[in-house]
Amino acid sequence: MKAMILAAGGATKLYPLTYSLPKPLVPVLNIPVIEHIVELLARHGFDEVMINLHYLDRLITDQLGDGSRFGVRIHYSYEPELLGTAGGVKNVAEFFTETFLVIGADDLTDLDLTTMLEFHREKQALASVAVVPIQTTSDVGVLELDEQNKVTWYLEKPEPGGGTVGNWGNTGVYFFEPGIFEHIPARSVYDFGRNLFPELVRQRLAFFGYQIKSSSFWMDIGTHMS
Numbered sequence: 693m694k695a696m697i698l699a700a701g702g703a704t705k706l707y708p709l710t711y712s713l714p715k716p717l718v719p720v721l722n723i724p725v726i727e728h729i730v731e732l733l734a735r736h737g738f739d740e741v742m743i744n745l746h747y748l749d750r751l752i753t754d755q756l757g758d759g760s761r762f763g764v765r766i767h768y769s770y771e772p773e774l775l776g777t778a779g780g781v782k783n784v785a786e787f788f789t790e791t792f793l794v795i796g797a798d799d800l801t802d803l804d805l806t807t808m809l810e811f812h813r814e815k816q817a818l819a820s821v822a823v824v825p826i827q828t829t830s831d832v833g834v835l836e837l838d839e840q841n842k843v844t845w846y847l848e849k850p851e852p853g854g855g856t857v858g859n860w861g862n863t864g865v866y867f868f869e870p871g872i873f874e875h876i877p878a879r880s881v882y883d884f885g886r887n888l889f890p891e892l893v894r895q896r897l898a899f900f901g902y903q904i905k906s907s908s909f910w911m912d913i914g915t916h917m918s
Contacts, residue, residue, distance in 0.1 A: 694788055695738040697729055698864075699797035700746035700771050700780055714748040716797040717755060724755060726797050727762075733793070734763045736805040742787050743797075744769045744780040779882040785873045796864035801910040803865060808902045812867040815841070815900045819868050819892060823901040824910055826861035832912075833862035833885040835901060843892070843899045848885035860901055862889075863910050 699716045716726035726743075733741055741764050745752055749770055759766030769784045781794055791812065793805065803822060812820040821843070826832060836845040836858035845858055862885060875891060876882055892899040904910055 693738045693792070694740040694742070694790075695733050695793040695795065696742040696744070696781055696784070696788075697726065697733075697795055697797050698744060698777055698780060699726060699752060700744040700774055701797075714751055716752055720800055725800055726752070726756070728800060729795060729797065730756065730759065730762045730764060730766075732802065732805070733795075736809075738793060738805075739764050740767070740787075741765070742767045742769060742784055744771055744775075744783070746771045746774055774881070776881040776883040776887075778876045778884045778888045779880060781868075782873055782876040782878060782882065785870075788868075788870050788873075791867060791869055794866045794868065796912075798912055799864045799910065800912075801863070801865065801908065803863075803904060803908050803910060805865075808865070809867060811902045812900070816898060817867070817869070817900045818898040819866060819872055819889075820900045820902050821889070822863045822865040822904050822910070823860040824863055824904050825859060833889065834858040835860050835862065835889075837901045837903075841900050841903065843889070843901050846885075846889045846893050848883075848889075860903070863904065864912065865910075 701715060717724040720728060730741060741759060743766060745768055753768055756766055771780060775783055808822060823835065826834065831849060833846060833848040834850060835843050837860060838844050876888060882888065
C-alpha cells in the first residue's frame with residue numbers, strides 16, 4: 693500500500709526551534725517525529741511512502757534515506773514553490789493508483805490505520821478523515837457528521853466567535869480513492885481544509901469522518917502550544 697507524508701511546510705509556528713531544523717525532524721522522545729510516522733505506516737502495511745519537501749529538504753532526505761531501515765521504500769517530491777496540502781498530493785497523482793493514505797508530518801499518533809482503512813472501504817468513501825472531539829476550534833478544521841458518519845459541514849479554523857461550529861476536529865489523517873484527483877486542480881495552490889473538503893460537502897460526495905477511539909493517541913506538534 694502507498695501513503696504520503698506532507699512535510700513541505702515552513703514551520704514558522706515553531707520558531708526559533710525550526711530556524712535550522714525542519715519541523716518533521718523535531719524530536720519527540722529523542723526520535724524525529726517523522727520517524728514515528730514512518731514506523732506507524734510500516735506497522736500497518738504501507739510499504740511505499742511519498743514525502744513532499746520544501747524547507748531544509750536535504751536534512752530530511754539525509755535523515756530518512758531510501759527508507760530501507762524502516763522496511764519501506766521512500767520517494768521524495770521537492771516543491772520549489774509550495775502547492776498547498778492538496779496541491780502537493782495532486783503533484784504526484786501518478787504515484788497513486790489505488791486507495792491511499794495522507795498524513796501530516798506533524799501528526800503524532802498511534803491511530804489504528806488498518807481499522808480506519810476498513811471503515812473507508814465499508815463506506816465506499818471517496819475521502820475519509822480521522823476526527824476527534826474538540827472544545828476549541830480556532831486551530832483545526834471543524835466538521836459535523838450525520839448518523840452514518842458522513843461529513844455534512846466543514847469549516848477550516850473558524851474565527852473565535854464566528855457562530856455555530858461542528859463538534860469534530862480534523863486530525864490531518866486521510867484516506868482517499870484516486871478519483872479524488874478529479875476534484876483537485878492541477879498546477880495550482882490548493883488546500884484540503886480550505887478548498888477541497890468544503891467542496892466535497894457542497895457536492896454531497898462520499899466524504900466520511902472516522903471517529904478516533906479514546907484509547908488512541910493523537911497530537912498536532914506543529915505549535916509550541918501542543
